[in-house]
Amino acid sequence: MPTRRPLILLVPLTLVLLLIIAAVATAAPATPASPAAEGTSATPRWEWPLQPPPPDPAAGLTRGFERPPAPWAAGHRGVDLPAAPGTAVHTAGAGRITFAGIVVDRPLVVVEHAGGLRTSYEPVRPQVEVGDAVAAGERIGSLASGGHCEGCLHWGVRNAAGTYLDPLHLFGTRVQIRLYPLGR
Template identity: 45%
Template sequence: MRIRRRRRGAAAALVALALAIATLGATAPAGRAVVPGSGEGVAPVLDAPVEPLRAVRLFDPPARPWLPGHRGVDLIAHVGAPVLSPGAGVVTFAGRVVDRGVVTIDHGSLRSSLEPVDAQVPAGTAVHAGEPVGVVGSEPGHCAPTTCVHWGVRAGDSYVDPLDVLRGFGPIILLPDR
């Protein structure tokens, strides 16, 4: 009995969340997607920063902001391949952090960070969606022996799953069993 009650409660919560998201999505301007929990409510729809889109590790947020987790997705790429701006915006950082190149782009309500990237544009540059911002760097990363680009997306101070704001891909909503 307890298990069934918990399932019903969880199912009801998921349905309520799905309805809330659907309602927000219905009122969102064209070309924009709802980002649950972003605090912003609505965020631009982004494109993949590398092609083809093949993830080797998915978003796995920590239970608390200070705990370990994976705050982005790792996309398979080869050294020297172009890294594209996921959306229109302004490059706010292009340089080295510790041992690898990083490019950060402010898209308005979202910010993308990409690494390892050998930047080809300086901070302050306005970029269009799909415009090259650099190439995949040769620094060994956490995907070794495979080469990848880590793509993190933040809405305010919170990381969001990049796949939830990827054009034609998200958000993913789980529905209860019938």
Template identity: 45%
Template sequence: MLSPFAAARPTRLSRLVILSVLLSASVSPVPAVAHAAAGATFDWAWPVAAPHPIVRPFIAPATPYAAGHRGIDIAAAEGSSVTAPTDGVVYFAGVVVDRPVLSIRHADGLVSSYEPVESALPAGTAIVRGQLVGHVLSGHCSPACLHFGVRRYGEYVSPLNYLGGIPPSVLLPTRTLAHPP
């Protein structure tokens, strides 16, 4: 007898398709400009200097507490400057478990988070786009990288929605019509 979750398991083909999409995203830099995702704006700047190779992409969890990767990892040398992607206020600066984390509250219910980042800015500090907010430390990736996460009204979303790295969706027909309209 199949478990009640059997229908939710991905097939071998779907796992291969997902894997190929993730691998293609992780081996090439994401373009700086692309079409807008629904509700996204592109006034955000990358938090580290170019190039911006993504070493691990955003992987949305199936449920709020399921496994996933709730941000992107951007290759960045230890000591690299981290800048604010847009205006905001420092929401949190401190250590979570064993890593220094910086979170910034922005307009429209957005909060961006960075780890491992050493920052001297206390919570409540107003910041502007492009302002230095900290420096990358080692400890998240090998070699060093910056984990960059974004939440919108508490839900994790891909930072690429705001950096311009997600191409528009294209709907394709699932069947051909016998008689064209």
């Protein structure tokens, strides 16, 4: 006569397995939102860091974003915006200053926004201090000379996981690449 012991053990094991799956599923982080979706409201307000903003943000770049193939590899982890030293620099969105000081040989300001998104601005002589709350478009300092490009603001964006993102995506902008014949 067959025994029922294996069947009796199967029910509790199945229940334990289902509880573990449910616990892992609820503890897993949510799918990260796009940069444009992160903010304090359903539609965050993002501002261009230099005023006035260009009519076509992609056309107003000295150098665009180049995602590195790996976190340690070479790339351009932000965009370069042309500007003269002394130009006012504004935060792209509301947040809190997490860094305002010197890194190696250049001044830098970092703002943390809702959802862990961080924007960085260099070289910028800060007029803010760590812990200051800032509104979107608020002046955070002035462009200094130096940095990796003379006469430009390097503007970077990282998500909460530390992944660098293209700052133009804050505006829902996708860079359109235009190819022109060499003869023109």
